[in-house]
Amino acid sequence: MPASKMNKPLSSLDRDDNQVPDTGDHVDRSDGRVFIENVKIYHDLWKLEVEPMEKNVSWNEIPDYQKVEHCHFFHTFDSAGKAQTFCVPVGGHFHEMEVIQEPGKMPKVVCKSGPLKWARQKNKRTGRFEKVLVPFNDVDEHRHETIYLHSKQVETRKINSEATKLIGKNAALVQKPAGLDLK
Ligand SMILES: [Zn+2]
Numbered sequence: 179m180p181a182s183k184m185n186k187p188l189s190s191l192d193r194d195d196n197q198v199p200d201t202g203d204h205v206d207r208s209d210g211r212v213f214i215e216n217v218k219i220y221h222d223l224w225k226l227e228v229e230p231m232e233k234n235v236s237w238n239e240i241p242d243y244q245k246v247e248h249c250h251f252f253h254t255f256d257s258a259g260k261a262q263t264f265c266v267p268v269g270g271h272f273h274e275m276e277v278i279q280e281p282g283k284m285p286k287v288v289c290k291s292g293p294l295k296w297a298r299q300k301n302k303r304t305g306r307f308e309k310v311l312v313p314f315n316d317v318d319e320h321r322h323e324t325i326y327l328h329s330k331q332v333e334t335r336k337i338n339s340e341a342t343k344l345i346g347k348n349a350a351l352v353q354k355p356a357g358l359d360l361k
Contacts, residue, residue, distance in 0.1 A: 219259055222329045224287045226250040226322035231269055231293060234315065243317055250322065252287060259332060264294075271295050271314035273322065284326065292319040 230245035252265040252275050264272045271293035278286040293314035298307045 219255060219332050220329050221332045222254040222285065222287075223327045224252040224254070225325050225327055226252060226265055226273065226289055227325055229320050229322045231271065231320055232315065232318035233269065241317075243315075252324070254285070254287070255332065257332075265289070267295075271318075274311075287324045287326070289322045289324060292321060 226249055228247050228249045231248050232243040233246045234241050235244050236242035246269060248268050250265040250268050250273065253262055254277055255261055261277075263274060265275055266272065272295070273289045274291035274294065276288045276290045278288065280286075294311050295314050296309050297312045299310045299312075300306070301308050
């Protein structure tokens with residue numbers, strides 16, 4: 179068996195189930211890396227169905243929570259081919275999502291968390307501000323049912339060329355000091 183058939187392609191993303199490698203189009207490189215050019219991924223669009231959220235509509239410091247109907251959308255992958263963890267924010271919050279893959283079946287998408295938002299918090303140890311996930315507010319724990327809308331097969335030639343560029347850049351960085359005779 180040639181090495182090109184045995185090696186796992188470096189262009190593999192985390193979720194192998196979601197990819198349809200086209201094994202007929204290999205590019206063998208002199209450095210021993212084997213790239214499969216036509217790796218395809220499926221991008222699925224899901225809707226998080228209408229659910230009321232608790233919105234603070236107070237005009238002073240005394241909270242006044244009112245129910246507001248809203249929905250969200252969830253893309254399993256972004257346009258750069260990166261698997262997504264959160265749905266698209268609406269009304270100042272978003273939810274953590276889980277994609278459950280079963281071989282040969284449509285993946286299931288579950289709304290895993292109540293409403294969340296990003297906050298800047300000081301890390302007590304380092305003294306630096308960090309972006310941390312916090313609950314949207316103290317009273318709201320709503321979650322959404324999910325419904326599948328449609329899929330698109332994403333053209334990943336662009337992703338692969340980006341990856342190849344990145345690998346090329348890294349290779350250049352590694353090669354540069356060679357002439358400096360570093361010890
Ligand atoms: Zn929501």
